Amino acid sequence: MIKTRPSQNWLFVLVLLVAHYSLAQNLDGITGVRDSSYTTLAAYTKDVKKHPGIKVVTEFRFNDVKESRNIVYSILGNRKLLLDVFQNTTKSQVPRTAIVIIHGGGWRTGDRTQHYPMAQKLADLGYVCFTPEYRLSTEALFPAAVFDLKAAVRYVRANAVEYHIDPDKIAVLGFSAGGELASFLGVTANMPLFEGNCMGNEQPSTVNAVIDIDGILSFVHPDSGEGNDTNGISAATYWFGFPKNDNPVLWETASPLSYVGHKTPPTLFINSSIERMHAGRDDYIAVLDKNRIYSEVHEFRDAPHSFCLYHPWFQPTIVYIDLFLRTVLDK
Helix, strand or coil: CEEEECCHHHHHHHHHHHHHHCCCCCCCCCCCCCCCCCCHHHHHHHHCCCCCCCEECCCCCCCCEEEEEEEEEEEECCEEEEEEEEEECCCCCCCEEEEEEECCCCCCCCCHHHHHHHHHHHHHCCCEEEEECCCCCCCCCCCHHHHHHHHHHHHHHHCHHHHCEEEEEEEEEEECHHHHHHHHHHHCCCCHHHCCEEECCCCCCCCCEEEEECCCCCCCCCCCCCCCCCCCCCHHHHHHCCCCCCCHHHHHHCCHHHCCCCCCCCEEEEECCCHHHHCCHHHHHHHHHHCCCCEEEEECCCCCCCHHHEECCHHHHHHHHHHHHHHHHCC
16 A cells, blocks of 8 residues: 655646746636546447347356455545455465556546456456545546556555566556546656655556557547537646646646657557547557557457447457457566
8 A cells, every 4th residue: 555645846847837828727617526427338328329139238246256355555645545355266376466556537537347247357367456536527637547557556555465467567557538547657757746755665667568449649630529629628638737728748748659669568549430430549559560569459440438448349358458468468
């Protein structure tokens, strides 16, 4: 368990950005009330109209998978951040690969329980899976979620012996907003600006592989739909507290594409048919290729954005994840 306090580095930079643009950050989105608008049922109700054959993936019950839920991984004042652990109980002489699974929901809604089926299935294959919660934009703005998830990675690494995992084989996987966050963790490992101040844990926040499921790579890319507030405030605008045009530097600062380079981990992209959810992907891969870093792209051309929550795409997604991790981490 990690105790944290706000990053003074980030607060200093934020003050400079605000001063530069002479605007106050909009905090109206911090309601203190959890936004429950994005649920699996809500997504299904919308998507089944165009995809009548889909079925929601429900939780599995595997005899060899042990589940430990609601574990405190970090404390911020009176706020306790929780995660769940799914691990295979069959004996293994070799420490296992860990997968940190980050839920989506536009940095504002969604819930870690939506990916329990994925965590259960991957645990059945031999991985140790962690599903952390993180502060959404109803509670705290960017980069609070980044601080939280890096604390989760540190927790996993610090407890490698207890969970029988290899601390050099930690993958981070995310869907939608979680995919963007997973990629961001991959490209900003141990970067002081985005670490937060962690007390009592000197573990690095490095991840060894990234799996981005329909998460954008850039908030300022021409293909990104974030920042269009014409028909209502966009998810990213809520998360940053600034419209894109009022503080483009901040929007660029929060984009994984801004940091991809020779230290970026191998990355798997699994995408739907929604083009705007691929924003920045090709540019990102070009940098990976230049640095001879392994990547894969798999695209379900007929799939809705929330495809990983449904059959028939769930099982192929699991197969892609497993084969990728076997390739880059040798499981």
